[in-house]
Amino acid sequence: MPEIIFSGPDGRLEGRYHPQSEADSPLAVILHPHPEFGGTMNNKVVYNLHYAFHSIGFTVLRFNFRGVGRSQGEFDHGNGELSDAAAALDYLQAQNSNSKHCWVAGFSFGAWIGMQLLMRRPEMTGFVSVCPPANMHDFSFLAPCPSSGLIVSGTRDRIALQQDTLELVCTLQNQRGITIEHHEIEEADHFFKNENHMQNLIGTVKGYVKRRLTENSR
Numbered sequence: 001m002p003e004i005i006f007s008g009p010d011g012r013l014e015g016r017y018h019p020q021s022e023a024d025s026p027l028a029v030i031l032h033p034h035p036e037f038g039g040t041m042n043n044k045v046v047y048n049l050h051y052a053f054h055s056i057g058f059t060v061l062r063f064n065f066r067g068v069g070r071s072q073g074e075f076d077h078g079n080g081e082l083s084d085a086a087a088a089l090d091y092l093q094a095q096n097s098n099s100k101h102c103w104v105a106g107f108s109f110g111a112w113i114g115m116q117l118l119m120r121r122p123e124m125t126g127f128v129s130v131c132p133p134a135n136m137h138d139f140s141f142l143a144p145c146p147s148s149g150l151i152v153s154g155t156r157d158r159i160a161l162q163q164d165t166l167e168l169v170c171t172l173q174n175q176r177g178i179t180i181e182h183h184e185i186e187e188a189d190h191f192f193k194n195e196n197h198m199q200n201l202i203g204t205v206k207g208y209v210k211r212r213l214t215e216n217s218r
Contacts, residue, residue, distance in 0.1 A: 006063075006091040009083040011072025015063030016041060018054050019095070026101035026125070026213065027092050028053040029117075030062035031085055031110030035075050040068050045107045045130060045192055045201070052202045053105065056210055061092045078113065078137070085117045101125040101216065103209070108160060108190070112137045118147055126150075126212055128205055131157055131190055135164035145172050148179045150208045152201055154188030181208060 004017045019025075030053070032046045033039030040046075041062045054060045065081045066073030073080065085104070093102070102121075105128035106114030112132060118124050119141055127149035132139065151172075153165045162184075172180040183204045188197035 005070070006087070008066065008071070008073070008087045010066050010074075010076075010080055012070070013063050013066070013072070013084060013087065014041075014068075014070040015061055015088065015091075016050070017092075017095075018050065018060045020054075020057060020059045022057075023096070023098045025057055025059045025096070025099060026103065027096055027099050028058040028060045028103045028105060029085065029088050029092060029114075030060060031104065031106035031114050032062070032065065032068075033108035033110055035065050035068045035081075035109075039109060040064055043107065044198070046110070048198060048202050049105050049107065049128070049130070049205065052206050053103070053209065056206055056213070058103070059092070059096055059099070061088055063088050078109075078116075081109075081113050082116050082120070085113050086120060089117065089121060101213070103127060105130070105205070107131060108133055109137075112139070115139060115142060115145075118142075118145070118149075122146060125216065126209070128152070128209070130201065130205075131160040132165060132168060133160040134168040135161045139168055142172060144175045145178055145180070148212075149181075150205065151180065151182045152185065152204055153182070154185045154190060154192065154197065156187050157190045159190040183208075
């Protein structure tokens with residue numbers, strides 16, 4: 001999988017690009033958790049999401065937000081990171097102009113950025129949001145949410161609190177024109193440290209995305 005450096009709005013961004021051989025393969029951008037709390041593109045959840053999407057036929061890009069790893073710039077409390085995510089999507093689309101579908105998947109802070117990217121880029125087909133921190137960040141911009149997608153959380157999450165996640169899910173599920181699925185992984189903490197919990201997370205994501213791809217191909 002090639003290591004890449006691509007241009008971002010505040011300097012160079014470091015990423016891992018994993019293409020498919022088919023020119024019209026769907027695309028996925030994977031977004032990592034909070035940079036100020038050790039979040040990088042090599043986070044275990046992000047890494048596993050990357051390979052989950054690639055294994056079912058996506059060309060995938062994960063990258064480090066500004067100020068992380070070899071990416072230039074400094075943490076910008078979400079505004080700059082959203083611009084970084086848009087630049088990553090631009091890069092991915094420029095390399096794969098024949099693709100008809102594009103998804104975003106984010107974990108924790110990355111889920112918040114990913115949902116904002118949905119609002120900025122109407123061509124997005126779907127999303128996967130893992131442990132969206134609705135108790136820490138405002139998700140009211142999803143009015144309405146422009147795409148159907150999947151939200152996954154753990155019942156033992158002490159960072160992205162369960163009640164706030166449920167309230168976010170309820171708000172989105174009441175919107176017309178989209179379908180939001182929510183899966184809770186029993187006993188899982190925020191980081192899915194237990195290997196069975198990680199397998200359940202990835203199995204849930206792969207099952208959902210495969211089904212959506214099948215529906216879109218009909």
